[in-house]
Amino acid sequence: MHGSGVVPPVDGDRDFDVPYVTRVEGEGSLRLKVRGGEVTEARLAIFEAPRYFERLVVGRTGDEVLDIVARICGICPIAYQMTAVRAFEDLYQVRVDPQVGALRRLLYAGEWIQSHALHVYLLHAPDFLGYPSALAMAADHRELVERGLRLKKLGNAIMALLGGRAIHPVSMRIGGFSRAPRPAELLALRPALDQAIADAQATVELVAGLPTPAHDRETLMVSLRHPTEYPFADGRIVGTDGTDVAPGAWDAAFREEHHEGSNALHARTLDGRMYLLGPSARITIAGDQLHPLAAEALARTGLAGGIRTNIYRSIVARAVELLAACAEARDLVDGYGVPTHVRVAHAPRAGRAAWATEAPRGLIFHRYEVDEAGRVLAAQIVPPTSQNQGSIEADLAGFAPSVLALSHAEATHRLEQLIRSYDPCISCATHFLDLRIEEEAGT
Amino acid sequence: MSRPVLVLACGTPDRGDDAAALDAVALLDLLEPQARGRATIRVVGQLGIEHLAERPDGAAVIVVDAAVGLRPGTVRFVPFAGLAGGARSPVPRSSHELPIPEVVGIAEILGGPLDGGLLVVGGSDFGLGHPLSPAVEAAIPELADQLAHAIEDAAGRRGPGGTG
Numbered sequence: 001m002h003g004s005g006v007v008p009p010v011d012g013d014r015d016f017d018v019p020y021v022t023r024v025e026g027e028g029s030l031r032l033k034v035r036g037g038e039v040t041e042a043r044l045a046i047f048e049a050p051r052y053f054e055r056l057v058v059g060r061t062g063d064e065v066l067d068i069v070a071r072i073c074g075i076c077p078i079a080y081q082m083t084a085v086r087a088f089e090d091l092y093q094v095r096v097d098p099q100v101g102a103l104r105r106l107l108y109a110g111e112w113i114q115s116h117a118l119h120v121y122l123l124h125a126p127d128f129l130g131y132p133s134a135l136a137m138a139a140d141h142r143e144l145v146e147r148g149l150r151l152k153k154l155g156n157a158i159m160a161l162l163g164g165r166a167i168h169p170v171s172m173r174i175g176g177f178s179r180a181p182r183p184a185e186l187l188a189l190r191p192a193l194d195q196a197i198a199d200a201q202a203t204v205e206l207v208a209g210l211p212t213p214a215h216d217r218e219t220l221m222v223s224l225r226h227p228t229e230y231p232f233a234d235g236r237i238v239g240t241d242g243t244d245v246a247p248g249a250w251d252a253a254f255r256e257e258h259h260e261g262s263n264a265l266h267a268r269t270l271d272g273r274m275y276l277l278g279p280s281a282r283i284t285i286a287g288d289q290l291h292p293l294a295a296e297a298l299a300r301t302g303l304a305g306g307i308r309t310n311i312y313r314s315i316v317a318r319a320v321e322l323l324a325a326c327a328e329a330r331d332l333v334d335g336y337g338v339p340t341h342v343r344v345a346h347a348p349r350a351g352r353a354a355w356a357t358e359a360p361r362g363l364i365f366h367r368y369e370v371d372e373a374g375r376v377l378a379a380q381i382v383p384p385t386s387q388n389q390g391s392i393e394a395d396l397a398g399f400a401p402s403v404l405a406l407s408h409a410e411a412t413h414r415l416e417q418l419i420r421s422y423d424p425c426i427s428c429a430t431h432f433l434d435l436r437i438e439e440e441a442g443t
Numbered sequence: 444m445s446r447p448v449l450v451l452a453c454g455t456p457d458r459g460d461d462a463a464a465l466d467a468v469a470l471l472d473l474l475e476p477q478a479r480g481r482a483t484i485r486v487v488g489q490l491g492i493e494h495l496a497e498r499p500d501g502a503a504v505i506v507v508d509a510a511v512g513l514r515p516g517t518v519r520f521v522p523f524a525g526l527a528g529g530a531r532s533p534v535p536r537s538s539h540e541l542p543i544p545e546v547v548g549i550a551e552i553l554g555g556p557l558d559g560g561l562l563v564v565g566g567s568d569f570g571l572g573h574p575l576s577p578a579v580e581a582a583i584p585e586l587a588d589q590l591a592h593a594i595e596d597a598a599g600r601r602g603p604g605g606t607g
Contacts, residue, residue: 167488
């Protein structure tokens with residue numbers, strides 16, 4: 001299935017080098033060194049060129065920042081925009097129309113739907129079903145790919161309708177939106193939402209039954225938690241260790257640090273501990289706020305405990321959140337009324353604009369130091385993947401001993417599968433293609 | 444009656460050479476109106492399976508994109524046939540949602556054989572806010588010209604279903 005090389009001795013020296021980890025967003029490599037049966041180095045290196053977005057926004061106003069940060073990622077642009085807009089609105093004490101708040105929640109749900117559907121069906125399911133690629137899986141499981149694409153298409157449609165376009169959306173503004181949709185435009189999504197809920201329920205059933213490697217461990221988890229709703233863009237930053245800080249006070253509990261071999265900063269708690277973000281953390285910390293349809297589906301799996309302790313079960317958490325996002329999107333469409341104030345005015349002021357929201361892959365934090373004219377003096381953008389990087393490497397080191405008896409190819413595959421469990425997004429938005437044609441003489 | 448042709452222009456206008464396909468399509472409007480009139484052109488940020496799977500019945504598809512791994516400014520046409528798993532396949536290093544051969548292969552599983560191919564230009568600078576690199580800027584007329592030829596060729600060919 002995944003290769004069957006000579007099986008080396010369990011206590012021997014092994015090197016696992018995967019120069020390009022596939023089916024993740026962006027460019028990263030895996031390096032694992034085993035000496036005498038002990039893991040001596042575990043590293044997920046991120047070597048996409050640093051993009052200097054924190055410098056690019058200096059001198060810009062809040063609305064300009066929204067347009068710039070949307071270009072950080074082609075998969076989760078809403079997360080970047082939403083975090084920035086909430087940061088500036090918090091500083092400027094802007095209170096948006098309640099229907100604007102609902103539209104923003106619907107927009108974020110759209111991003112979760114497209115991102116989770118892509119990851120569950122095309123990036124991660126092939127691992128569990130024993131295929132080397134989505135293409136190989138599609139040949140045998142066409143219906144799964146079609147279901148995944150239906151879900152993803154709905155997510156894109158929501159983002160395109162509310163954001164102006166699905167990739168690098170443009171409609172989010174400080175104080176609201178540049179345009180609110182007509183009710184009929186949202187109601188046109190209703191049949192697809194009904195289908196999506198059925199598809200997402202089938203997704204939960206599917207992934208709950210997938211064979212899963214054993215890898216139980218306790219880890220510190222962090223996510224937003226809100227008293228009355230599942231967290232998208234509101235709530236306090238809460239940890240399973242009792243951490244509890246305001247959404248703009250991430251740096252009161254966590255810090256960034258450089259690590260050799262990676263262009264991304266890692267993050268730790270102030271006392272140096274690694275932590276886990278994302279669907280597994282959110283369900284562990286805020287599962288009691290799931291939409292009733294999602295809570296019911298999660299209960300049927302009986303895997304709430306497994307989600308907490310085994311990162312390979314993140315595919316179940318992601319599927320439950322897929323259902324939650326679809327169900328909540330339908331509720332929001334049903335309850336929609338055109339905002340009285342599509343966009344409220346704001347007055348810039350000097351200070352610190354900071355906020356955290358929940359990207360599909362986990363907590364994202366932005367901080368901007370702003371002058372009296374509303375121009376950015378300094379910025380800090382902390383994406384979820386860089387926060388998860390330490391946890392990924394710790395999981396690799398902890399899991400590796402259990403695969404040393406496997407063939408090199410199979411062991412490498414299991415390690416890559418573990419990395420994909422985090423749904424790392426190390427992408428730049430540029431989508432360029434690496435073609436590498438070998439030129440023939442004379443052509 | 445000519446065969447329908449769908450052109451998928453991949454890229455964004457604000458990332459250096461990533462805008463090459465968009466510029467080539469714009470030039471096609473100006474210089475090759477006859478070829479332009481034979482094709483439906485869609486600008487897509489990242490090529491998705493759905494863009495290929497939902498092509499019009501019987502349509503040939505030409506994907507225009509910038510690529511690395513080619514000398515900057517070099518224009519190449521790579522037919523879809525044999526792309527999936529072929530020795531000349533793109534290395535799966537793209538930050539498209541999936542590697543191009545997988546996107547094409549899955550689209551074929553869902554929607555039948557694809558006729559057409561990738562028309563690419565080698566790029567070098569994809570920085571946010573950057574202009575086209577000089578080599579790619581100089582290659583845009585050739586990219587547009589080859590796109591016009593690819594459209595004319597595809598429009599005149601019979602499709603896999605023989606409906607041409």
